[in-house]
Amino acid sequence: MFRVSRVKRAMSLAAIATVFAAGCGSTAVTPSPSPTPVLTAPATGASQVAAASPTLNPAASCGHYTGPAATISYAIWGDTTELANQQKIVDAFMSMNPTIKVNVTVADWDTYWDKLQTSLAGGNAPDVFLMDGPLYPDYQTRNQLLDLTPLITRDGFDTSQLANLGVQDFTASDGHLYGLPRDLSTIALFYNKKMFDAAGISYPDATWNWDKLAQVAGQLTKQVNGQTQWGFYTETTDMENYWSELVWQAGGDIVGADKKTLLIDSDKAAQGIQFLQDLIYKDKVMAQPTPGGTGDLFENGQAAMEADGSWLVPSHIAAGIDFGVAPLPSGPAGQATSVNPSGVVVYKGTKSPDAAWEFVKCYTGPQMQQMVANLKASMPVNKDVLANVYAKSFDGAQTFADALAYAHLKPSFRGYNEFTTALQDELDSNVFNDNSKTAKAALDEVAPQLTKLLGQ
Amino acid sequence: MSIFSLARTGSVLRRARGGASASALERTGRHRGPRDGEWRWALLFLAPTLIGLAVLSAGPIIATLGLSLTSWDMLEPPTFVGIDNYTNLLGDARFLTALRNTFFYTAVSVPLGLILALGLAMAVNQRIRGISWIRTMYFLPLVTSSTAIAIVWLWMYSPTGLFNNLGSVFGMSPQRWIANPTLALPSIIVMSTWQGLPANVIIFLAGLQGIPSEYYDAVSVDGAGRFARFRYVTVPLLTPSIFFTGILALIGAFQVFDQIYVMANPGKPGGATITLVYFIYETGFRNFHMGLASAASWILFLIVAVFTIIYFRTQNRWVHYQ
Numbered sequence: 001m002f003r004v005s006r007v008k009r010a011m012s013l014a015a016i017a018t019v020f021a022a023g024c025g026s027t028a029v030t031p032s033p034s035p036t037p038v039l040t041a042p043a044t045g046a047s048q049v050a051a052a053s054p055t056l057n058p059a060a061s062c063g064h065y066t067g068p069a070a071t072i073s074y075a076i077w078g079d080t081t082e083l084a085n086q087q088k089i090v091d092a093f094m095s096m097n098p099t100i101k102v103n104v105t106v107a108d109w110d111t112y113w114d115k116l117q118t119s120l121a122g123g124n125a126p127d128v129f130l131m132d133g134p135l136y137p138d139y140q141t142r143n144q145l146l147d148l149t150p151l152i153t154r155d156g157f158d159t160s161q162l163a164n165l166g167v168q169d170f171t172a173s174d175g176h177l178y179g180l181p182r183d184l185s186t187i188a189l190f191y192n193k194k195m196f197d198a199a200g201i202s203y204p205d206a207t208w209n210w211d212k213l214a215q216v217a218g219q220l221t222k223q224v225n226g227q228t229q230w231g232f233y234t235e236t237t238d239m240e241n242y243w244s245e246l247v248w249q250a251g252g253d254i255v256g257a258d259k260k261t262l263l264i265d266s267d268k269a270a271q272g273i274q275f276l277q278d279l280i281y282k283d284k285v286m287a288q289p290t291p292g293g294t295g296d297l298f299e300n301g302q303a304a305m306e307a308d309g310s311w312l313v314p315s316h317i318a319a320g321i322d323f324g325v326a327p328l329p330s331g332p333a334g335q336a337t338s339v340n341p342s343g344v345v346v347y348k349g350t351k352s353p354d355a356a357w358e359f360v361k362c363y364t365g366p367q368m369q370q371m372v373a374n375l376k377a378s379m380p381v382n383k384d385v386l387a388n389v390y391a392k393s394f395d396g397a398q399t400f401a402d403a404l405a406y407a408h409l410k411p412s413f414r415g416y417n418e419f420t421t422a423l424q425d426e427l428d429s430n431v432f433n434d435n436s437k438t439a440k441a442a443l444d445e446v447a448p449q450l451t452k453l454l455g456q
Numbered sequence: 457m458s459i460f461s462l463a464r465t466g467s468v469l470r471r472a473r474g475g476a477s478a479s480a481l482e483r484t485g486r487h488r489g490p491r492d493g494e495w496r497w498a499l500l501f502l503a504p505t506l507i508g509l510a511v512l513s514a515g516p517i518i519a520t521l522g523l524s525l526t527s528w529d530m531l532e533p534p535t536f537v538g539i540d541n542y543t544n545l546l547g548d549a550r551f552l553t554a555l556r557n558t559f560f561y562t563a564v565s566v567p568l569g570l571i572l573a574l575g576l577a578m579a580v581n582q583r584i585r586g587i588s589w590i591r592t593m594y595f596l597p598l599v600t601s602s603t604a605i606a607i608v609w610l611w612m613y614s615p616t617g618l619f620n621n622l623g624s625v626f627g628m629s630p631q632r633w634i635a636n637p638t639l640a641l642p643s644i645i646v647m648s649t650w651q652g653l654p655a656n657v658i659i660f661l662a663g664l665q666g667i668p669s670e671y672y673d674a675v676s677v678d679g680a681g682r683f684a685r686f687r688y689v690t691v692p693l694l695t696p697s698i699f700f701t702g703i704l705a706l707i708g709a710f711q712v713f714d715q716i717y718v719m720a721n722p723g724k725p726g727g728a729t730i731t732l733v734y735f736i737y738e739t740g741f742r743n744f745h746m747g748l749a750s751a752a753s754w755i756l757f758l759i760v761a762v763f764t765i766i767y768f769r770t771q772n773r774w775v776h777y778q
């Protein structure tokens with residue numbers, strides 16, 4: 001089924017066949033014909049990675065599997081491009097672990113969750129499947145996922161080699177890991193260099209704040225050849241694209257650390273969301289959002305700036321936009337952005353826990369993470385690969401990588417989907433798609449319902 | 457002689473029902489069902505469907521009745537909660553919105569769809585050159601995927617899409633067809649009515665072609681004009697087709713999902729367009745409340761059942777089978 005704006009991570013590794021083909025040629029992992037498969041050294045920047053993280057225990061790294069031969073299934077969301085990308089990563093895994101065969105299946109975002117729930121209910125779920133950070137607690141707390149902590153301990157696997165926020169997101173309330181992060185997405189400010197050059201305005205940088213953004217976006221909003229060039233574009237239909245960042249930058253939050261206290265109804269949170277509404281209706285520097293989407297106006301060359309996620313890089317490159325990436329402009333309470341990890345989890349009822357764990361472990365290891373980095377569609381969760389491969393892979397990659405230092409995790413709790421649907425519905429109807437209410441009025445309206453949902 | 461008495465006489469009229477079943481009926485004379493011994497064959501041929509229904513539909517349907525009395529997230533064992541789900545639904549604002557939208561959708565789309573289909577069927581029931589091409593054209597929406605249709609319509613409804621461009625020619629200010637919560641559902645109704653037309657047109661067209669021209673000749677001799685011919689020949693003889701398409705449209709409208717799912721989901725106009733089946737899907741598969749979703753399914757079933765029974769009860773008053 002079709003679904004435009006859930007794209008995000010659905011598209012995160014996807015929609016980029018051409019880029020993959022172009023960008024990956026130099027650094028692809030080549031299955032070796034030798035009995036002990038080894039990795040060919042990547043051409044750029046990553047040779048130090050292979051040498052990095054030396055470990056005493058061979059079991060902690062990939063390619064030393066001694067468990068029973070097994071065939072495991074690995075389910076992902078995405079499209080056929082994403083399937084092809086994942087197949088290459090899986091092929092690399094299988095060449096390192098010849099006794100494990102992995103079958104990859106793909107489904108679009110909506111179908112993926114339908115299938116997952118019914119297959120879990122039927123006791124027939126995939127051995128390993130992809131997990132969205134915010135939805136992880138829904139499955140973890142329902143006792144569907146294998147506790148990986150004993151296996152991590154057994155193999156001496158060092159989770160500190162993975163981005164801290166990613167590990168934190170998959171750490172359950174009992175302190176155990178029921179999955180490992182696979183990759184990350186952060187949000188920053190894309191800008192169209194040509195449009196800035198044409199207007200003689202200097203590029204956005206870390207000194208920018210909200211006022212500066214609104215001011216420059218105003219200067220860049222004009223008629224060009226009979227068409228409107230907008231100063232700014234973002235997606236309003238999910239908190240991750242921009243509005244949760246604005247809430248944090250204003251000093252507010254969405255829910256408390258206990259995941260039971262509603263915080264989005266504060267004046268500060270409203271101030272953040274109000275800034276976005278004002279960009280649309282007061283400053284008029286951003287096109288009014290419309291359900292079904294206007295298409296990515298930045299990517300179509302109709303907007304000068306876009307606050308959005310690292311997953312858009314391959315399609316922005318493919319569209320031929322000459323872009324740079326700056327940190328998000330900071331707000332009254334300082335700088336903040338959002339990070340959302342996707343993880344790989346193991347089904348509790350798997351018949352091959354060892355092989356499944358081997359796959360999860362390898363996925364976060366340097367070899368396979370390098371392949372993730374080469375796709376440019378998301379940020380590798382492995383710290384070394386992130387710093388040494390991804391951050392150098394395109395102009396602006398360093399900005400996305402650095403954003404982890406001030407990033408907040410996208411909210412993640414049991415019942416997230418129901419909560420965010422209610423909240424987003426109210427904002428879409430009355431604040432973004434229409435300005436029938438101020439941010440504060442809309443949040444006050446929906447707050448009792450949200451409080452009730454958190455209490456469930 | 458009134459057209460109605462005329463209509464009640466001739467066995468030719470059975471042909472008005474159109475197609476092979478009418479001629480089969482004539483062969484079997486007064487017998488309305490299979491003869492003795494034919495039941496066995498009928499059952500044999502029906503077996504695949506009957507078994508499928510029993511295993512794949514009847515079982516789950518009965519199961520949802522039980523589940524509607526539980527709290528169940530599909531992953532942990534269900535707990536019995538009595539009729540709580542039903543009482544909770546009646547106080548659930550989102551469910552009530554879905555209920556209201558579903559009634560609105562049905563009340564508008566069913567009559568609109570039938571009237572347009574009848575008009576269109578009469579328009580293409582002409583002997584003019586290239587008519588089969590025109591008919592094929594009207595048939596196309598039926599064989600096009602809902603998703604593809606929705607994408608095209610999303611574009612036509614977009615701020616810079618076809619409808620606003622057309623409107624601007626006539627000095628109309630641009631509308632936000634899908635984004636505006638007031639316009640969203642009507643806009644979706646227009647799309648799905650267009651999409652549903654061909655199926656109804658085909659049935660009406662078959663019905664129209666089954667009306668013997670003698671009747672038109674007869675009323676013409678009596679001095680009937682165009683409207684009278686339509687009112688006293690076409691409509692009465694088409695009532696079986698209208699009845700049939702009406703019941704399908706009614707049930708289909710109560711169960712509308714595809715169009716809502718595709719049009720409303722990407723950047724949904726905030727719950728303004730959710731319908732009952734969408735609510736059931738979202739509640740069960742997105743929000744882990746399968747018990748609540750089961751209860752909502754049963755409420756929908758009861759609504760459809762009540763309307764279907766009422767509809768069938770009115771049959772004798774306006775449907776002319778002979």
